[in-house]
Amino acid sequence: MTATTISPVKTTESALSVRHLWKIFGTKADKIIGSPDADLSRQELQAKTGCVMAVKDVSFDVAPGEVFVVMGLSGSGKSTLVRLLTRLIEPTAGQVIMGGSEITAASESELRELRRHHVAMVFQHFGLLPHRKVIDNIAYGLEVRGEGKTERRQRAQEMVDLVGLEGYEESYPDQLSGGMQQRVGLARALAVDPDVLMFDEPFSALDPLIRRDMQNEVIRLHEEVGKTMVFITHDLSEALKLGDRILIMRDGEIVQIGTPDEVVAVPADDYVRDFVSEVPRSHVLTLRWVVREPRPGEPVDGPVMQAGVIVKDAARAVLEAEQPVRVYDGDRFLGVVDDEDILRVVVAEEDEQPEPEPQP
Amino acid sequence: MSVLDRPRVEEPVPEVGAPPRLKRGWAVGATIFVWLGGWALLRGTATLELGGAELTGFHQWLNGVRDDFDAARDTSFFFQYVIGGISTAIDTVVTFFQELLSQPAFPRPVPEIGWLGVVALLTWLAYALAAWRSALLVFVSLLLFGSLGYWTDSIDLLIVTAVAVAICVVIGLPTGIWMARSKRATAALTPVLDLMQTMPAFAYLAPLALFFGIGPASAVVTTLIYALPPLVRITAHGIRTVAPTTLEASRSLGTTDVQALRKVQLPMAKRTIIVGVNQCMMAALSMATIAALINGPGLGQPVAQALQSLDIGSAFVSGIAIVIMAIMLDRTTTAASQRAEKEARAGRAGGRRRWVVLGAGGAVALVLVYVSRTYLWAAEFPERPDLGTPLSDGVTQLTDWLVTTLENVTNSLKDLVTYALINPLESLLADTPWWLMGLVILAFAYLLGGWRPTAISAVCLLVILGTGLWNETMKTLTTTLVATLIVILSALVVGVWMGRNHRADTAIRPLLDALQTIPPFVYLVPALALFSTSRFTAIVAAVAYGVPIATKLIADGIRGVSPTSVEAARAAGTTAWQMISKVQLPMARAAVVLASNQGLLYVLSMVVIGGLVGGGGLGYLVVAGFSQAQLFGKGLAAGIAITALGIMLDRIAQYAAARYGRA
Ligand SMILES: Nc1ncnc2c1ncn2[C@@H]1O[C@H](COP(=O)(O)OP(=O)(O)OP(=O)(O)O)[C@@H](O)[C@H]1O
Numbered sequence A: 001m002t003a004t005t006i007s008p009v010k011t012t013e014s015a016l017s018v019r020h021l022w023k024i025f026g027t028k029a030d031k032i033i034g035s036p037d038a039d040l041s042r043q044e045l046q047a048k049t050g051c052v053m054a055v056k057d058v059s060f061d062v063a064p065g066e067v068f069v070v071m072g073l074s075g076s077g078k079s080t081l082v083r084l085l086t087r088l089i090e091p092t093a094g095q096v097i098m099g100g101s102e103i104t105a106a107s108e109s110e111l112r113e114l115r116r117h118h119v120a121m122v123f124q125h126f127g128l129l130p131h132r133k134v135i136d137n138i139a140y141g142l143e144v145r146g147e148g149k150t151e152r153r154q155r156a157q158e159m160v161d162l163v164g165l166e167g168y169e170e171s172y173p174d175q176l177s178g179g180m181q182q183r184v185g186l187a188r189a190l191a192v193d194p195d196v197l198m199f200d201e202p203f204s205a206l207d208p209l210i211r212r213d214m215q216n217e218v219i220r221l222h223e224e225v226g227k228t229m230v231f232i233t234h235d236l237s238e239a240l241k242l243g244d245r246i247l248i249m250r251d252g253e254i255v256q257i258g259t260p261d262e263v264v265a266v267p268a269d270d271y272v273r274d275f276v277s278e279v280p281r282s283h284v285l286t287l288r289w290v291v292r293e294p295r296p297g298e299p300v301d302g303p304v305m306q307a308g309v310i311v312k313d314a315a316r317a318v319l320e321a322e323q324p325v326r327v328y329d330g331d332r333f334l335g336v337v338d339d340e341d342i343l344r345v346v347v348a349e350e351d352e353q354p355e356p357e358p359q360p
Numbered sequence B: 001m002s003v004l005d006r007p008r009v010e011e012p013v014p015e016v017g018a019p020p021r022l023k024r025g026w027a028v029g030a031t032i033f034v035w036l037g038g039w040a041l042l043r044g045t046a047t048l049e050l051g052g053a054e055l056t057g058f059h060q061w062l063n064g065v066r067d068d069f070d071a072a073r074d075t076s077f078f079f080q081y082v083i084g085g086i087s088t089a090i091d092t093v094v095t096f097f098q099e100l101l102s103q104p105a106f107p108r109p110v111p112e113i114g115w116l117g118v119v120a121l122l123t124w125l126a127y128a129l130a131a132w133r134s135a136l137l138v139f140v141s142l143l144l145f146g147s148l149g150y151w152t153d154s155i156d157l158l159i160v161t162a163v164a165v166a167i168c169v170v171i172g173l174p175t176g177i178w179m180a181r182s183k184r185a186t187a188a189l190t191p192v193l194d195l196m197q198t199m200p201a202f203a204y205l206a207p208l209a210l211f212f213g214i215g216p217a218s219a220v221v222t223t224l225i226y227a228l229p230p231l232v233r234i235t236a237h238g239i240r241t242v243a244p245t246t247l248e249a250s251r252s253l254g255t256t257d258v259q260a261l262r263k264v265q266l267p268m269a270k271r272t273i274i275v276g277v278n279q280c281m282m283a284a285l286s287m288a289t290i291a292a293l294i295n296g297p298g299l300g301q302p303v304a305q306a307l308q309s310l311d312i313g314s315a316f317v318s319g320i321a322i323v324i325m326a327i328m329l330d331r332t333t334t335a336a337s338q339r340a341e342k343e344a345r346a347g348r349a350g351g352r353r354r355w356v357v358l359g360a361g362g363a364v365a366l367v368l369v370y371v372s373r374t375y376l377w378a379a380e381f382p383e384r385p386d387l388g389t390p391l392s393d394g395v396t397q398l399t400d401w402l403v404t405t406l407e408n409v410t411n412s413l414k415d416l417v418t419y420a421l422i423n424p425l426e427s428l429l430a431d432t433p434w435w436l437m438g439l440v441i442l443a444f445a446y447l448l449g450g451w452r453p454t455a456i457s458a459v460c461l462l463v464i465l466g467t468g469l470w471n472e473t474m475k476t477l478t479t480t481l482v483a484t485l486i487v488i489l490s491a492l493v494v495g496v497w498m499g500r501n502h503r504a505d506t507a508i509r510p511l512l513d514a515l516q517t518i519p520p521f522v523y524l525v526p527a528l529a530l531f532s533t534s535r536f537t538a539i540v541a542a543v544a545y546g547v548p549i550a551t552k553l554i555a556d557g558i559r560g561v562s563p564t565s566v567e568a569a570r571a572a573g574t575t576a577w578q579m580i581s582k583v584q585l586p587m588a589r590a591a592v593v594l595a596s597n598q599g600l601l602y603v604l605s606m607v608v609i610g611g612l613v614g615g616g617g618l619g620y621l622v623v624a625g626f627s628q629a630q631l632f633g634k635g636l637a638a639g640i641a642i643t644a645l646g647i648m649l650d651r652i653a654q655y656a657a658a659r660y661g662r663a
């Protein structure tokens, strides 16, 4: 075992930063970057060279403790992107820096150390070892990095308790439901106590109710352990629910990066607008997005609310108030919101399409 | 959810050099026309026929090589130390086990461990590896071997098989692992494995005898060559098909390659690997019986002798012993793999009682071993009860009765096939001048498979020409084609029936499975009983050997047709016959093509073995080569011709399958 520790050179405040990352599948892929071919659309490039542009010139930063969601349609390159971050797939070009060390320059053994201690991943199809009991699956990461049996059993037991699998330690994965299997996957990732957790569509294979449970579980764990998370999904409601910020991808490229309400309020283009068109805006937008300057002569002595309150939650209070509500960002006065402003958000989306049921 | 997962479709690469369909029809017609015309005009000229005792220069040269090898055995370094080393090592191990278990261990008049001890030990072993059911099976089988009168031969066969399988595992497992992990190893080894598997077993008996002489060593090496490929392939396959997501998850936690192999790939592939061992063992058993022809010890010996002296009764009884051995080994290894699975599952739960039984059983076995070393009655298998003699007599009587009663039926069947199918086809293939026949074969190779198989066929035909056995090869080709035709037709009928009718499937499948576990050698016995020695007899054996695999493949193909398509067709008012001809068979085309392909290879290997029962052609020459010293070279040449023929047919079939098997 090579005990190489990656020296944490503080180059940046980010937990993770990605610079001009490319991945092109195919032979002679590295020749394409920098050539005019790189500007072709994915289809054109594939027709011309047979190479697939999976990730194209992607850069972003993730702050420590942040939940960073990557979303996009099937084939947009999400899975590839998240695997590039730990070099489960080798990037064609670009830089990934995690906790101050440059992953893209790490040697094979440094990389292994990194995977053993600093990042862990949860997979869509769980990737559990069918021949091992739940407890041994969870302890697997500790086992491969050479920890003793008692320590790793103890640590694994803590994880079992953390994800609520008590009583199933001695079961085999195929005796568990999908949701429980993914809890095992989650516990296995948490067991190595990583700095960064990656999720590749972890809940897509689960049915909606279980999915909601698991999302809540992630939110709870994030509050408890406060890890940095990179979360891949193609489900917008999941992205909005979990994400501090959302990166939207199309054909390997970044279309937009923003907070959930930014993405819903000001979609960068039609692709994103399409995506968010089904979202009940009143459930995502905050008062910040509906506030306006008081009209001349309008009373400015109504109730006070903070700009971060979601429209849906503010609606009742605003509608019941006699006066327009005054909106503040901390101490700073932003403007006012009245019945009509609220109704515009709520009614507008009813015009677009009837909402089948309220989203969680 | 707004999105469905999009499958990654691989575009089929269009084969280059394939003539368009319409033109191909004309070309086939033209080829057949030229062939028939040439046959009518030039029949009987340039057929390259060779009399039974006639030798070509090549054959004499091979005889000379044999003499040189024999002479070199004591002088050349290579022979003395490399070949001699291997052969001594194998002989020593085999002899050690023989003296331990089956043959008199000098100065004792009996083996070290008598029959009672052997029965006790092997029964105990079966219990340890599998379960009490297997133990019971082994116990009964061993007693049957003895009371059928073949105790020594049975244990000898068991020893040869076990030694060969052990060597296979030692070589095959690492090779399989290596192939699974390295593309380059796969590329390099696949053709070698292909060759080992397409070469009919008969073909390498002679060359091995050339190197290792005749006896246990060459029997084991022959068996090894034949039994190794399935183990290597299945091991590699098992490791390669470990779910990539699991492997990736494991990599994401920082496993080293060795850790991934030990903790993920091998455990997950364990069951598949045991299946590989099972296949390897069955292949070894079937080859070990054939190796009797080069003096390999075991049950093959009495079968071969009885076949050659047309003693149906003894052939039947020793054949039954081989079948019992096959069932015993197959069931025990299968049970062992299930036990491995269950153990991995339930941990050691419920193990206490098992350990007690194991311990007690072991102690009893040891006592019985001691008894069998001390008392003669426990050392030499008792002559009574003797099941063998009455069975053999009964079978002889029954066959005589059957043959006289059914004479009309069997003879008319034999004559029908012989005069309607074999003779005309043989005349077409063997009486056409060799150059025309060669061109016709090349034309068919091209029309069926394109350029590549044509080139390979050209090389193979040149080799056959070089062996001086063109005419014999064409005769073997005739028998092969006739048998293959019958195999495909029967497999289509039965396979379609099974595929469409669940009850038929449940009734027939176990029978087919059972037929498949029987070593090919044994198929000769009933065929010989019914049809005495003739080309037709070899065909019957070959058909019996080829039908199970082909039928199963077709049945699976029909069953695999998407139920939605069948339902849609039914909704459109399709009749049963239309359903078969327009929906199920076309959609199962890949399976039908694969079935024909496999049927052809099975048939070829059996047709050659049919040389023992009057099949004539190349197989007969191989057999004659072992029995008559001056025909050795000719037999060896026949082996080469068989290999060339096998490769040619296999390649044409493979390429044709790749082209026509695409739905
Ligand atoms: N190993 C590979 N070789 C060639 N092309 C690949 C490979 N892996 C992925 N691709 C291609 O790269 C593109 C991005 O794939 P990726 O799996 O990253 O998409 P995704 O956004 O995760 O989609 P999904 O939601 O379906 O999981 C796709 O067009 C895919 O076909």
Ligand SMILES: [Mg+2]
Residues within 6 Å of the ligand: A078, A079, A080, A201
């Ligand atoms: Mg994906």
